[in-house]
Amino acid sequence: MDYSIFGLIILVLDIIALFSVWSSGASMGAKLLWTAVILILPVIGLIAWFFIGPKRGGAAL
Numbered sequence: 001m002d003y004s005i006f007g008l009i010i011l012v013l014d015i016i017a018l019f020s021v022w023s024s025g026a027s028m029g030a031k032l033l034w035t036a037v038i039l040i041l042p043v044i045g046l047i048a049w050f051f052i053g054p055k056r057g058g059a060a061l
Contacts (some may be wrong), residue, residue, distance in 0.1 A: 010042055010043060010046070011042075013046055014038055014039075014042050014046055017045070017046050017049045017050075018038055020049070020053070021034045021035055021038070021049065021053070022035075024053070024054045030054070034049060037049075
């Protein structure tokens with residue numbers, strides 16, 4: 001597998017995560033912190049945002 005394809009996928013997912021961060025209801029400080037984490041550690045930041053970032057309204061059981 002070509003590493004450039006993997007890099008392109010990570011780039012696209014990071015951009016989606018950044019849009020998600022800035023459209024969330026989190027405070028400005030939290031948004032800036034998440035943005036820094038995603039930009040400095042792209043793969044780890046993306047995974048962290050997915051698992052522990054602010055959640056949007058979902059169906060509660």
